[in-house]
Amino acid sequence: MDLRFTPEEEAFRDEVRAFLADKLPAHLSRKVKHGLAMTKADMEEWHGILHAKGWLASHWPERHGGPGWTVVQRSIFEDESARANAPRIVPFGVNMLGPVLIKYGSDEQCQRILPRILDGTDWWCQGYSEPGAGSDLASLKTSAVRDGDHYVVNGQKTWTTLGQYADWIFCLVRTDPTAKAQEGISFLLIDMKSPGIEVRPIVLLDGDPEVNEVFFTDVRVPVANLVGEENKGWTYAKYLLTYERTNIAGVGSSIAAFDRLKSIAGLLTRGGRPLADDPLFAARLARIEIDLANMATTNMRVIAAAANGGAPGAESSMLKIKGTEIRQAITALTRRAYGPYAQPFIPEALEDGYNGEPVGPEDAGSAAPTYFNYRKLSIFGGSNEVQKNIISKMIVGL
Structure with a gap:
Protein backbone atom coordinates (compact mmCIF):
# COMPACT_ATOMS: atom_id res chain seq x y z
CA MET A 1 0.00 0.00 0.00
CA ASP A 2 1.50 3.35 -1.09
CA LEU A 3 1.12 5.86 1.75
CA ARG A 4 2.82 8.72 -0.08
CA PHE A 5 0.87 11.72 -1.38
CA THR A 6 0.57 12.17 -5.13
CA PRO A 7 1.85 15.37 -6.80
CA GLU A 8 -1.77 16.54 -7.06
CA GLU A 9 -2.28 15.99 -3.34
CA GLU A 10 0.92 17.86 -2.51
CA ALA A 11 -0.34 20.74 -4.67
CA PHE A 12 -3.58 20.69 -2.71
CA ARG A 13 -1.58 20.87 0.54
CA ASP A 14 0.13 24.00 -0.79
CA GLU A 15 -3.27 25.49 -1.66
CA VAL A 16 -4.56 24.83 1.86
CA ARG A 17 -1.46 26.37 3.45
CA ALA A 18 -1.81 29.47 1.29
CA PHE A 19 -5.48 29.83 2.21
CA LEU A 20 -4.77 29.50 5.93
CA ALA A 21 -1.91 32.00 5.73
CA ASP A 22 -4.17 34.50 3.96
CA LYS A 23 -7.58 33.99 5.59
CA LEU A 24 -7.07 32.65 9.11
CA PRO A 25 -7.44 35.68 11.42
CA ALA A 26 -4.43 36.18 13.67
CA HIS A 27 -6.58 36.78 16.75
CA LEU A 28 -8.25 33.39 16.31
CA SER A 29 -5.04 31.43 15.75
CA ARG A 30 -3.51 33.16 18.78
CA LYS A 31 -6.41 32.07 20.97
CA VAL A 32 -6.10 28.48 19.78
CA LYS A 33 -2.31 28.41 20.19
CA HIS A 34 -2.41 29.72 23.75
CA GLY A 35 -5.49 27.82 24.89
CA LEU A 36 -7.63 30.92 25.43
CA ALA A 37 -11.42 30.67 25.67
CA MET A 38 -13.22 30.71 22.32
CA THR A 39 -16.48 32.66 22.21
CA LYS A 40 -19.47 31.79 20.06
CA ALA A 41 -18.62 34.80 17.90
CA ASP A 42 -15.11 33.39 17.36
CA MET A 43 -16.49 30.05 16.23
CA GLU A 44 -19.04 31.74 13.98
CA GLU A 45 -16.33 33.90 12.39
CA TRP A 46 -14.24 30.90 11.30
CA HIS A 47 -17.38 29.00 10.26
CA GLY A 48 -18.29 31.92 7.98
CA ILE A 49 -14.82 32.17 6.44
CA LEU A 50 -14.78 28.49 5.55
CA HIS A 51 -18.34 28.63 4.22
CA ALA A 52 -17.47 31.57 1.96
CA LYS A 53 -14.59 29.52 0.53
CA GLY A 54 -16.81 26.44 0.12
CA TRP A 55 -14.57 24.43 2.46
CA LEU A 56 -16.76 24.16 5.55
CA ALA A 57 -18.41 20.77 5.05
CA SER A 58 -15.32 18.96 3.81
CA HIS A 59 -16.91 15.52 3.57
CA TRP A 60 -20.25 16.56 2.06
CA PRO A 61 -20.82 15.91 -1.65
CA GLU A 62 -20.93 18.88 -3.99
CA ARG A 63 -24.66 18.53 -4.60
CA HIS A 64 -25.26 19.43 -0.93
CA GLY A 65 -22.75 22.29 -0.74
CA GLY A 66 -19.57 20.42 0.06
CA PRO A 67 -16.29 20.73 -1.86
CA GLY A 68 -16.41 17.13 -3.10
CA TRP A 69 -12.99 16.34 -1.65
CA THR A 70 -11.44 12.90 -1.49
CA VAL A 71 -10.70 11.36 1.91
CA VAL A 72 -7.03 12.22 1.38
CA GLN A 73 -7.83 15.88 0.73
CA ARG A 74 -9.98 15.99 3.86
CA SER A 75 -7.13 14.57 5.91
CA ILE A 76 -4.68 17.10 4.49
CA PHE A 77 -7.03 19.98 5.26
CA GLU A 78 -7.57 18.82 8.85
CA ASP A 79 -3.83 18.34 9.46
CA GLU A 80 -2.85 21.70 8.01
CA SER A 81 -5.64 23.48 9.89
CA ALA A 82 -4.39 22.00 13.17
CA ARG A 83 -0.78 22.97 12.41
CA ALA A 84 -1.90 26.55 11.65
CA ASN A 85 -3.82 26.74 14.98
CA ALA A 86 -7.16 27.19 13.24
CA PRO A 87 -10.27 26.86 15.44
CA ARG A 88 -12.00 23.53 15.25
CA ILE A 89 -15.19 23.39 13.24
CA VAL A 90 -18.08 22.93 15.67
CA PRO A 91 -18.88 19.33 14.73
CA PHE A 92 -22.49 18.70 15.63
CA GLY A 93 -24.21 20.08 12.55
CA VAL A 94 -21.47 19.83 9.94
CA ASN A 95 -19.62 16.64 10.88
CA MET A 96 -22.29 14.62 12.68
CA LEU A 97 -25.85 15.43 11.65
CA GLY A 98 -25.01 16.41 8.07
CA PRO A 99 -23.65 12.99 7.00
CA VAL A 100 -26.60 11.22 8.67
CA LEU A 101 -29.15 13.35 6.81
CA ILE A 102 -27.33 12.94 3.51
CA LYS A 103 -27.34 9.15 3.87
CA TYR A 104 -30.62 8.48 5.70
CA GLY A 105 -32.71 11.68 5.71
CA SER A 106 -35.49 12.61 3.32
CA ASP A 107 -34.99 15.01 0.41
CA GLU A 108 -37.18 17.52 2.22
CA GLN A 109 -35.05 17.33 5.37
CA CYS A 110 -31.84 17.77 3.39
CA GLN A 111 -33.20 20.76 1.48
CA ARG A 112 -34.55 22.38 4.65
CA ILE A 113 -31.76 21.69 7.13
CA LEU A 114 -28.42 21.41 5.34
CA PRO A 115 -28.28 24.98 3.94
CA ARG A 116 -29.04 26.38 7.41
CA ILE A 117 -26.13 24.37 8.85
CA LEU A 118 -23.79 25.73 6.18
CA ASP A 119 -24.71 29.39 6.55
CA GLY A 120 -24.72 29.23 10.35
CA THR A 121 -28.44 29.99 10.76
CA ASP A 122 -28.93 26.92 12.97
CA TRP A 123 -26.53 25.60 15.59
CA TRP A 124 -26.99 21.96 16.59
CA CYS A 125 -26.12 19.92 19.65
CA GLN A 126 -26.13 16.18 20.32
CA GLY A 127 -28.64 14.44 22.59
CA TYR A 128 -27.22 10.96 23.16
CA SER A 129 -25.90 10.39 26.69
CA GLU A 130 -28.20 10.20 29.71
CA PRO A 131 -27.47 9.91 33.44
CA GLY A 132 -27.86 6.13 33.22
CA ALA A 133 -26.86 5.66 29.60
CA GLY A 134 -23.39 6.82 28.62
CA SER A 135 -21.13 4.10 27.30
CA ASP A 136 -24.13 1.77 27.52
CA LEU A 137 -26.09 4.06 25.23
CA ALA A 138 -28.63 1.41 24.25
CA SER A 139 -30.11 1.60 27.76
CA LEU A 140 -31.37 5.17 27.20
CA LYS A 141 -34.75 6.01 28.72
CA THR A 142 -35.86 9.28 27.05
CA SER A 143 -39.20 8.37 25.49
CA ALA A 144 -41.07 9.59 22.42
CA VAL A 145 -44.73 8.54 22.29
CA ARG A 146 -46.67 8.99 19.04
CA ASP A 147 -49.69 11.31 19.35
CA GLY A 148 -51.19 11.98 15.94
CA ASP A 149 -48.77 14.04 13.87
CA HIS A 150 -46.42 14.56 16.81
CA TYR A 151 -44.21 12.68 19.22
CA VAL A 152 -44.39 13.63 22.91
CA VAL A 153 -40.88 13.51 24.36
CA ASN A 154 -40.03 13.09 28.05
CA GLY A 155 -36.64 12.45 29.62
CA GLN A 156 -33.18 13.87 30.19
CA LYS A 157 -29.91 14.16 28.28
CA THR A 158 -26.56 15.03 29.85
CA TRP A 159 -23.07 16.15 28.82
CA THR A 160 -24.68 18.10 25.98
CA THR A 161 -21.72 20.07 24.63
CA LEU A 162 -22.47 23.72 23.72
CA GLY A 163 -26.17 23.06 24.28
CA GLN A 164 -26.50 26.58 25.68
CA TYR A 165 -25.92 27.95 22.16
CA ALA A 166 -27.92 25.40 20.16
CA ASP A 167 -31.05 26.14 18.14
CA TRP A 168 -31.74 22.43 17.56
CA ILE A 169 -30.77 19.09 19.07
CA PHE A 170 -30.64 15.68 17.37
CA CYS A 171 -31.74 13.04 19.85
CA LEU A 172 -31.88 9.32 20.31
CA VAL A 173 -35.26 8.51 21.86
CA ARG A 174 -37.05 5.29 22.76
CA THR A 175 -40.13 4.81 20.61
CA ASP A 176 -40.78 1.13 21.39
CA PRO A 177 -40.22 0.23 25.06
CA THR A 178 -41.12 -3.42 24.40
CA ALA A 179 -38.40 -4.05 21.81
CA LYS A 180 -34.84 -5.17 22.46
CA ALA A 181 -32.64 -2.29 23.57
CA GLN A 182 -31.14 -1.29 20.22
CA GLU A 183 -34.28 -2.08 18.22
CA GLY A 184 -36.64 0.39 19.90
CA ILE A 185 -34.67 3.60 19.35
CA SER A 186 -35.40 6.42 16.88
CA PHE A 187 -33.45 9.46 15.67
CA LEU A 188 -35.43 12.67 16.23
CA LEU A 189 -34.72 16.35 15.45
CA ILE A 190 -36.01 18.75 18.13
CA ASP A 191 -36.28 22.54 18.14
CA MET A 192 -34.60 23.79 21.33
CA LYS A 193 -37.16 26.60 21.57
CA SER A 194 -39.98 24.10 22.02
CA PRO A 195 -42.07 24.46 25.20
CA GLY A 196 -40.98 21.97 27.85
CA ILE A 197 -37.20 22.10 27.24
CA GLU A 198 -34.90 23.25 30.04
CA VAL A 199 -31.10 23.59 29.74
CA ARG A 200 -28.96 23.56 32.88
CA PRO A 201 -25.19 24.19 32.66
CA ILE A 202 -22.59 21.85 34.16
CA VAL A 203 -19.48 23.77 35.21
CA LEU A 204 -16.31 21.76 34.54
CA LEU A 205 -13.01 21.72 36.46
CA ASP A 206 -11.64 24.48 34.22
CA GLY A 207 -14.55 26.73 35.22
CA ASP A 208 -16.23 26.58 31.80
CA PRO A 209 -19.92 25.57 31.39
CA GLU A 210 -19.07 23.69 28.20
CA VAL A 211 -21.59 20.92 28.77
CA ASN A 212 -25.20 20.88 29.93
CA GLU A 213 -28.13 18.85 31.13
CA VAL A 214 -31.21 19.04 28.90
CA PHE A 215 -34.65 18.15 30.30
CA PHE A 216 -37.69 17.32 28.17
CA THR A 217 -41.18 17.58 29.68
CA ASP A 218 -44.07 16.76 27.33
CA VAL A 219 -42.19 18.29 24.38
CA ARG A 220 -44.19 17.98 21.16
CA VAL A 221 -42.11 17.20 18.08
CA PRO A 222 -43.58 16.89 14.56
CA VAL A 223 -43.38 13.38 13.10
CA ALA A 224 -41.79 15.03 10.05
CA ASN A 225 -38.68 15.51 12.21
CA LEU A 226 -38.07 11.76 12.41
CA VAL A 227 -34.94 10.80 10.46
CA GLY A 228 -35.33 7.61 8.47
CA GLU A 229 -37.58 4.92 9.90
CA GLU A 230 -39.03 4.64 13.38
CA ASN A 231 -37.05 2.25 15.62
CA LYS A 232 -34.06 2.27 13.24
CA GLY A 233 -32.21 5.05 15.03
CA TRP A 234 -29.47 2.77 16.36
CA THR A 235 -28.26 2.18 12.81
CA TYR A 236 -28.02 5.93 12.21
CA ALA A 237 -26.33 6.48 15.57
CA LYS A 238 -23.60 3.95 14.80
CA TYR A 239 -22.97 5.62 11.45
CA LEU A 240 -22.63 9.00 13.17
CA LEU A 241 -20.33 7.65 15.88
CA THR A 242 -17.89 6.35 13.25
CA TYR A 243 -17.37 9.97 12.17
CA GLU A 244 -17.13 11.18 15.77
CA ARG A 245 -14.62 8.56 16.91
CA THR A 246 -12.29 9.12 13.99
CA ASN A 247 -12.46 12.87 14.63
CA ILE A 248 -11.72 12.40 18.35
CA ALA A 249 -8.42 10.70 17.40
Whole structure:
Protein backbone atom coordinates (compact mmCIF):
# COMPACT_ATOMS: atom_id res chain seq x y z
CA MET A 1 0.00 0.00 0.00
CA ASP A 2 1.50 3.35 -1.09
CA LEU A 3 1.12 5.86 1.75
CA ARG A 4 2.82 8.72 -0.08
CA PHE A 5 0.87 11.72 -1.38
CA THR A 6 0.57 12.17 -5.13
CA PRO A 7 1.85 15.37 -6.80
CA GLU A 8 -1.77 16.54 -7.06
CA GLU A 9 -2.28 15.99 -3.34
CA GLU A 10 0.92 17.86 -2.51
CA ALA A 11 -0.34 20.74 -4.67
CA PHE A 12 -3.58 20.69 -2.71
CA ARG A 13 -1.58 20.87 0.54
CA ASP A 14 0.13 24.00 -0.79
CA GLU A 15 -3.27 25.49 -1.66
CA VAL A 16 -4.56 24.83 1.86
CA ARG A 17 -1.46 26.37 3.45
CA ALA A 18 -1.81 29.47 1.29
CA PHE A 19 -5.48 29.83 2.21
CA LEU A 20 -4.77 29.50 5.93
CA ALA A 21 -1.91 32.00 5.73
CA ASP A 22 -4.17 34.50 3.96
CA LYS A 23 -7.58 33.99 5.59
CA LEU A 24 -7.07 32.65 9.11
CA PRO A 25 -7.44 35.68 11.42
CA ALA A 26 -4.43 36.18 13.67
CA HIS A 27 -6.58 36.78 16.75
CA LEU A 28 -8.25 33.39 16.31
CA SER A 29 -5.04 31.43 15.75
CA ARG A 30 -3.51 33.16 18.78
CA LYS A 31 -6.41 32.07 20.97
CA VAL A 32 -6.10 28.48 19.78
CA LYS A 33 -2.31 28.41 20.19
CA HIS A 34 -2.41 29.72 23.75
CA GLY A 35 -5.49 27.82 24.89
CA LEU A 36 -7.63 30.92 25.43
CA ALA A 37 -11.42 30.67 25.67
CA MET A 38 -13.22 30.71 22.32
CA THR A 39 -16.48 32.66 22.21
CA LYS A 40 -19.47 31.79 20.06
CA ALA A 41 -18.62 34.80 17.90
CA ASP A 42 -15.11 33.39 17.36
CA MET A 43 -16.49 30.05 16.23
CA GLU A 44 -19.04 31.74 13.98
CA GLU A 45 -16.33 33.90 12.39
CA TRP A 46 -14.24 30.90 11.30
CA HIS A 47 -17.38 29.00 10.26
CA GLY A 48 -18.29 31.92 7.98
CA ILE A 49 -14.82 32.17 6.44
CA LEU A 50 -14.78 28.49 5.55
CA HIS A 51 -18.34 28.63 4.22
CA ALA A 52 -17.47 31.57 1.96
CA LYS A 53 -14.59 29.52 0.53
CA GLY A 54 -16.81 26.44 0.12
CA TRP A 55 -14.57 24.43 2.46
CA LEU A 56 -16.76 24.16 5.55
CA ALA A 57 -18.41 20.77 5.05
CA SER A 58 -15.32 18.96 3.81
CA HIS A 59 -16.91 15.52 3.57
CA TRP A 60 -20.25 16.56 2.06
CA PRO A 61 -20.82 15.91 -1.65
CA GLU A 62 -20.93 18.88 -3.99
CA ARG A 63 -24.66 18.53 -4.60
CA HIS A 64 -25.26 19.43 -0.93
CA GLY A 65 -22.75 22.29 -0.74
CA GLY A 66 -19.57 20.42 0.06
CA PRO A 67 -16.29 20.73 -1.86
CA GLY A 68 -16.41 17.13 -3.10
CA TRP A 69 -12.99 16.34 -1.65
CA THR A 70 -11.44 12.90 -1.49
CA VAL A 71 -10.70 11.36 1.91
CA VAL A 72 -7.03 12.22 1.38
CA GLN A 73 -7.83 15.88 0.73
CA ARG A 74 -9.98 15.99 3.86
CA SER A 75 -7.13 14.57 5.91
CA ILE A 76 -4.68 17.10 4.49
CA PHE A 77 -7.03 19.98 5.26
CA GLU A 78 -7.57 18.82 8.85
CA ASP A 79 -3.83 18.34 9.46
CA GLU A 80 -2.85 21.70 8.01
CA SER A 81 -5.64 23.48 9.89
CA ALA A 82 -4.39 22.00 13.17
CA ARG A 83 -0.78 22.97 12.41
CA ALA A 84 -1.90 26.55 11.65
CA ASN A 85 -3.82 26.74 14.98
CA ALA A 86 -7.16 27.19 13.24
CA PRO A 87 -10.27 26.86 15.44
CA ARG A 88 -12.00 23.53 15.25
CA ILE A 89 -15.19 23.39 13.24
CA VAL A 90 -18.08 22.93 15.67
CA PRO A 91 -18.88 19.33 14.73
CA PHE A 92 -22.49 18.70 15.63
CA GLY A 93 -24.21 20.08 12.55
CA VAL A 94 -21.47 19.83 9.94
CA ASN A 95 -19.62 16.64 10.88
CA MET A 96 -22.29 14.62 12.68
CA LEU A 97 -25.85 15.43 11.65
CA GLY A 98 -25.01 16.41 8.07
CA PRO A 99 -23.65 12.99 7.00
CA VAL A 100 -26.60 11.22 8.67
CA LEU A 101 -29.15 13.35 6.81
CA ILE A 102 -27.33 12.94 3.51
CA LYS A 103 -27.34 9.15 3.87
CA TYR A 104 -30.62 8.48 5.70
CA GLY A 105 -32.71 11.68 5.71
CA SER A 106 -35.49 12.61 3.32
CA ASP A 107 -34.99 15.01 0.41
CA GLU A 108 -37.18 17.52 2.22
CA GLN A 109 -35.05 17.33 5.37
CA CYS A 110 -31.84 17.77 3.39
CA GLN A 111 -33.20 20.76 1.48
CA ARG A 112 -34.55 22.38 4.65
CA ILE A 113 -31.76 21.69 7.13
CA LEU A 114 -28.42 21.41 5.34
CA PRO A 115 -28.28 24.98 3.94
CA ARG A 116 -29.04 26.38 7.41
CA ILE A 117 -26.13 24.37 8.85
CA LEU A 118 -23.79 25.73 6.18
CA ASP A 119 -24.71 29.39 6.55
CA GLY A 120 -24.72 29.23 10.35
CA THR A 121 -28.44 29.99 10.76
CA ASP A 122 -28.93 26.92 12.97
CA TRP A 123 -26.53 25.60 15.59
CA TRP A 124 -26.99 21.96 16.59
CA CYS A 125 -26.12 19.92 19.65
CA GLN A 126 -26.13 16.18 20.32
CA GLY A 127 -28.64 14.44 22.59
CA TYR A 128 -27.22 10.96 23.16
CA SER A 129 -25.90 10.39 26.69
CA GLU A 130 -28.20 10.20 29.71
CA PRO A 131 -27.47 9.91 33.44
CA GLY A 132 -27.86 6.13 33.22
CA ALA A 133 -26.86 5.66 29.60
CA GLY A 134 -23.39 6.82 28.62
CA SER A 135 -21.13 4.10 27.30
CA ASP A 136 -24.13 1.77 27.52
CA LEU A 137 -26.09 4.06 25.23
CA ALA A 138 -28.63 1.41 24.25
CA SER A 139 -30.11 1.60 27.76
CA LEU A 140 -31.37 5.17 27.20
CA LYS A 141 -34.75 6.01 28.72
CA THR A 142 -35.86 9.28 27.05
CA SER A 143 -39.20 8.37 25.49
CA ALA A 144 -41.07 9.59 22.42
CA VAL A 145 -44.73 8.54 22.29
CA ARG A 146 -46.67 8.99 19.04
CA ASP A 147 -49.69 11.31 19.35
CA GLY A 148 -51.19 11.98 15.94
CA ASP A 149 -48.77 14.04 13.87
CA HIS A 150 -46.42 14.56 16.81
CA TYR A 151 -44.21 12.68 19.22
CA VAL A 152 -44.39 13.63 22.91
CA VAL A 153 -40.88 13.51 24.36
CA ASN A 154 -40.03 13.09 28.05
CA GLY A 155 -36.64 12.45 29.62
CA GLN A 156 -33.18 13.87 30.19
CA LYS A 157 -29.91 14.16 28.28
CA THR A 158 -26.56 15.03 29.85
CA TRP A 159 -23.07 16.15 28.82
CA THR A 160 -24.68 18.10 25.98
CA THR A 161 -21.72 20.07 24.63
CA LEU A 162 -22.47 23.72 23.72
CA GLY A 163 -26.17 23.06 24.28
CA GLN A 164 -26.50 26.58 25.68
CA TYR A 165 -25.92 27.95 22.16
CA ALA A 166 -27.92 25.40 20.16
CA ASP A 167 -31.05 26.14 18.14
CA TRP A 168 -31.74 22.43 17.56
CA ILE A 169 -30.77 19.09 19.07
CA PHE A 170 -30.64 15.68 17.37
CA CYS A 171 -31.74 13.04 19.85
CA LEU A 172 -31.88 9.32 20.31
CA VAL A 173 -35.26 8.51 21.86
CA ARG A 174 -37.05 5.29 22.76
CA THR A 175 -40.13 4.81 20.61
CA ASP A 176 -40.78 1.13 21.39
CA PRO A 177 -40.22 0.23 25.06
CA THR A 178 -41.12 -3.42 24.40
CA ALA A 179 -38.40 -4.05 21.81
CA LYS A 180 -34.84 -5.17 22.46
CA ALA A 181 -32.64 -2.29 23.57
CA GLN A 182 -31.14 -1.29 20.22
CA GLU A 183 -34.28 -2.08 18.22
CA GLY A 184 -36.64 0.39 19.90
CA ILE A 185 -34.67 3.60 19.35
CA SER A 186 -35.40 6.42 16.88
CA PHE A 187 -33.45 9.46 15.67
CA LEU A 188 -35.43 12.67 16.23
CA LEU A 189 -34.72 16.35 15.45
CA ILE A 190 -36.01 18.75 18.13
CA ASP A 191 -36.28 22.54 18.14
CA MET A 192 -34.60 23.79 21.33
CA LYS A 193 -37.16 26.60 21.57
CA SER A 194 -39.98 24.10 22.02
CA PRO A 195 -42.07 24.46 25.20
CA GLY A 196 -40.98 21.97 27.85
CA ILE A 197 -37.20 22.10 27.24
CA GLU A 198 -34.90 23.25 30.04
CA VAL A 199 -31.10 23.59 29.74
CA ARG A 200 -28.96 23.56 32.88
CA PRO A 201 -25.19 24.19 32.66
CA ILE A 202 -22.59 21.85 34.16
CA VAL A 203 -19.48 23.77 35.21
CA LEU A 204 -16.31 21.76 34.54
CA LEU A 205 -13.01 21.72 36.46
CA ASP A 206 -11.64 24.48 34.22
CA GLY A 207 -14.55 26.73 35.22
CA ASP A 208 -16.23 26.58 31.80
CA PRO A 209 -19.92 25.57 31.39
CA GLU A 210 -19.07 23.69 28.20
CA VAL A 211 -21.59 20.92 28.77
CA ASN A 212 -25.20 20.88 29.93
CA GLU A 213 -28.13 18.85 31.13
CA VAL A 214 -31.21 19.04 28.90
CA PHE A 215 -34.65 18.15 30.30
CA PHE A 216 -37.69 17.32 28.17
CA THR A 217 -41.18 17.58 29.68
CA ASP A 218 -44.07 16.76 27.33
CA VAL A 219 -42.19 18.29 24.38
CA ARG A 220 -44.19 17.98 21.16
CA VAL A 221 -42.11 17.20 18.08
CA PRO A 222 -43.58 16.89 14.56
CA VAL A 223 -43.38 13.38 13.10
CA ALA A 224 -41.79 15.03 10.05
CA ASN A 225 -38.68 15.51 12.21
CA LEU A 226 -38.07 11.76 12.41
CA VAL A 227 -34.94 10.80 10.46
CA GLY A 228 -35.33 7.61 8.47
CA GLU A 229 -37.58 4.92 9.90
CA GLU A 230 -39.03 4.64 13.38
CA ASN A 231 -37.05 2.25 15.62
CA LYS A 232 -34.06 2.27 13.24
CA GLY A 233 -32.21 5.05 15.03
CA TRP A 234 -29.47 2.77 16.36
CA THR A 235 -28.26 2.18 12.81
CA TYR A 236 -28.02 5.93 12.21
CA ALA A 237 -26.33 6.48 15.57
CA LYS A 238 -23.60 3.95 14.80
CA TYR A 239 -22.97 5.62 11.45
CA LEU A 240 -22.63 9.00 13.17
CA LEU A 241 -20.33 7.65 15.88
CA THR A 242 -17.89 6.35 13.25
CA TYR A 243 -17.37 9.97 12.17
CA GLU A 244 -17.13 11.18 15.77
CA ARG A 245 -14.62 8.56 16.91
CA THR A 246 -12.29 9.12 13.99
CA ASN A 247 -12.46 12.87 14.63
CA ILE A 248 -11.72 12.40 18.35
CA ALA A 249 -8.42 10.70 17.40
CA GLY A 250 -7.25 14.17 16.29
CA VAL A 251 -4.04 13.17 14.49
CA GLY A 252 -3.40 16.68 13.17
CA SER A 253 -4.16 18.31 16.52
CA SER A 254 -1.87 15.88 18.31
CA ILE A 255 0.99 16.58 15.90
CA ALA A 256 0.57 20.34 16.38
CA ALA A 257 0.38 20.00 20.18
CA PHE A 258 3.44 17.74 20.24
CA ASP A 259 5.43 20.23 18.16
CA ARG A 260 4.55 22.93 20.71
CA LEU A 261 5.57 20.60 23.55
CA LYS A 262 8.99 20.01 21.96
CA SER A 263 9.42 23.76 21.55
CA ILE A 264 8.56 24.30 25.22
CA ALA A 265 11.04 21.60 26.27
CA GLY A 266 13.76 23.34 24.29
CA LEU A 267 13.11 26.72 25.91
CA LEU A 268 12.49 25.83 29.55
CA THR A 269 15.43 24.87 31.72
CA ARG A 270 16.02 22.59 34.69
CA GLY A 271 19.29 22.83 36.55
CA GLY A 272 20.76 25.18 33.99
CA ARG A 273 20.10 23.01 30.91
CA PRO A 274 17.17 22.68 28.49
CA LEU A 275 14.42 20.44 29.74
CA ALA A 276 14.66 18.45 26.51
CA ASP A 277 18.15 17.34 27.59
CA ASP A 278 16.88 15.81 30.81
CA PRO A 279 17.10 12.01 30.22
CA LEU A 280 13.78 11.15 31.88
CA PHE A 281 11.87 13.95 30.16
CA ALA A 282 13.51 13.12 26.82
CA ALA A 283 12.45 9.48 27.22
CA ARG A 284 8.86 10.54 27.83
CA LEU A 285 8.98 12.77 24.74
CA ALA A 286 10.36 9.91 22.68
CA ARG A 287 7.62 7.53 23.83
CA ILE A 288 4.91 9.95 22.71
CA GLU A 289 6.68 10.65 19.42
CA ILE A 290 6.90 6.94 18.61
CA ASP A 291 3.23 6.36 19.44
CA LEU A 292 2.22 9.43 17.44
CA ALA A 293 4.21 8.32 14.39
CA ASN A 294 2.63 4.87 14.56
CA MET A 295 -0.87 6.34 14.86
CA ALA A 296 -0.26 8.70 11.95
CA THR A 297 0.79 5.73 9.81
CA THR A 298 -2.30 3.76 10.85
CA ASN A 299 -4.44 6.79 10.03
CA MET A 300 -2.85 6.98 6.58
CA ARG A 301 -3.60 3.29 6.00
CA VAL A 302 -7.26 3.90 6.88
CA ILE A 303 -7.33 6.92 4.55
CA ALA A 304 -5.70 4.95 1.73
CA ALA A 305 -8.19 2.11 2.20
CA ALA A 306 -11.11 4.56 2.18
CA ALA A 307 -9.74 6.18 -0.99
CA ASN A 308 -10.01 2.75 -2.63
CA GLY A 309 -13.60 2.26 -1.53
CA GLY A 310 -13.10 0.71 1.90
CA ALA A 311 -15.04 1.70 5.01
CA PRO A 312 -13.51 2.06 8.49
CA GLY A 313 -14.67 -0.57 10.95
CA ALA A 314 -12.58 -1.59 13.94
CA GLU A 315 -9.98 0.90 12.75
CA SER A 316 -12.08 3.86 13.90
CA SER A 317 -12.17 2.36 17.40
CA MET A 318 -8.41 1.74 17.32
CA LEU A 319 -7.73 5.33 16.30
CA LYS A 320 -10.11 6.60 18.96
CA ILE A 321 -8.33 4.66 21.71
CA LYS A 322 -4.78 5.48 20.74
CA GLY A 323 -5.57 9.02 19.64
CA THR A 324 -7.15 9.98 22.95
CA GLU A 325 -4.37 8.33 24.96
CA ILE A 326 -1.75 10.30 23.01
CA ARG A 327 -3.60 13.61 23.40
CA GLN A 328 -3.87 13.00 27.15
CA ALA A 329 -0.18 12.10 27.35
CA ILE A 330 0.78 15.33 25.56
CA THR A 331 -1.28 17.50 27.92
CA ALA A 332 0.10 15.65 30.94
CA LEU A 333 3.69 16.15 29.82
CA THR A 334 3.04 19.79 28.93
CA ARG A 335 1.75 20.36 32.44
CA ARG A 336 4.80 18.61 33.85
CA ALA A 337 7.09 20.76 31.69
CA TYR A 338 5.68 24.00 33.07
CA GLY A 339 6.03 22.72 36.62
CA PRO A 340 4.93 25.36 39.16
CA TYR A 341 3.66 27.62 36.37
CA ALA A 342 0.90 25.06 35.71
CA GLN A 343 -0.45 25.21 39.25
CA PRO A 344 -4.17 26.02 39.85
CA PHE A 345 -4.96 28.80 37.46
CA ILE A 346 -6.69 32.16 37.35
CA PRO A 347 -9.86 31.66 35.25
CA GLU A 348 -9.71 35.26 34.01
CA ALA A 349 -6.28 34.55 32.49
CA LEU A 350 -7.99 32.44 29.83
CA GLU A 351 -10.00 35.42 28.62
CA ASP A 352 -8.62 37.41 25.71
CA GLY A 353 -7.35 40.80 26.86
CA TYR A 354 -6.48 39.73 30.42
CA ASN A 355 -4.11 42.36 31.87
CA GLY A 356 -3.36 40.83 35.24
CA GLU A 357 -0.02 39.67 36.51
CA PRO A 358 1.42 37.02 34.15
CA VAL A 359 2.50 33.75 35.72
CA GLY A 360 5.26 32.16 33.68
CA PRO A 361 5.21 31.78 29.88
CA GLU A 362 2.07 32.77 28.00
CA ASP A 363 1.00 29.17 27.29
CA ALA A 364 1.37 28.13 30.93
CA GLY A 365 -2.02 29.52 31.96
CA SER A 366 -3.88 26.95 29.86
CA ALA A 367 -1.74 23.92 30.78
CA ALA A 368 -3.73 22.86 33.85
CA PRO A 369 -7.26 23.48 32.50
CA THR A 370 -6.41 21.75 29.22
CA TYR A 371 -5.00 18.77 31.09
CA PHE A 372 -8.14 18.42 33.21
CA ASN A 373 -10.49 19.02 30.27
CA TYR A 374 -8.81 16.30 28.21
CA ARG A 375 -9.48 13.66 30.88
CA LYS A 376 -12.86 13.32 29.14
CA LEU A 377 -11.39 12.23 25.80
CA SER A 378 -11.09 8.56 26.70
CA ILE A 379 -14.72 8.53 27.87
CA PHE A 380 -16.89 10.42 25.39
CA GLY A 381 -17.74 9.08 21.95
CA GLY A 382 -17.86 5.63 23.57
CA SER A 383 -15.36 4.93 26.34
CA ASN A 384 -12.06 3.29 25.42
CA GLU A 385 -13.10 0.17 27.33
CA VAL A 386 -16.18 -0.12 25.11
CA GLN A 387 -14.01 0.44 22.01
CA LYS A 388 -11.85 -2.53 23.05
CA ASN A 389 -14.98 -4.68 23.22
CA ILE A 390 -15.96 -3.50 19.73
CA ILE A 391 -12.52 -4.39 18.38
CA SER A 392 -12.70 -7.84 20.00
CA LYS A 393 -16.08 -8.57 18.44
CA MET A 394 -15.21 -7.25 14.97
CA ILE A 395 -11.76 -8.84 14.63
CA VAL A 396 -11.65 -11.98 16.76
CA GLY A 397 -15.37 -12.60 17.23
CA LEU A 398 -15.31 -12.52 21.04
